[in-house]
Amino acid sequence: QVQLVESGGGLVQAGGSLRLSCTASGRTFSRYAMAWFRQAPGKERELVADISWSGDVTNYADSVKGRFTISRDNAKNTVYLQMNSLKPEDTAVYSCAVQIRVGYYDYWGQGTQVTVSS
Secondary structure, X not given: OOEEEEEOOEEEEXXXXXXXXXXXXXXXXXXXXXXXXXXXXXXXXXXXXXXXXXOOOEXXXXXXXXXXXXXXXXHHOEEEEEEOOOOHHHOEEEEEEEEOOOOOXXXXXXXXXXXXXX
């Protein structure tokens, strides 16, 4: 059974940092792109960052460029999201996903809450 489990969320003051982790089990995802999404209350889910299978190519939403860094450790089947200079508008549930088929995210984690206080 394929499972993605996120961790590292929590409550932090504005300007602080958090590091999210997403570990996959049940299948090796080292050959697939992965991504972090977030969804705030009353808003649509948005793509925060994605990373190629090798880790060489990364993309970021404009709202997080320069503050967030996505990385992966294929030996550990884990993808990370380092979040610095956090803002209250970063408050959301953050979920990781794996892209098996081109254009689709086939597997999702349950999400971890990130709350940034002002």
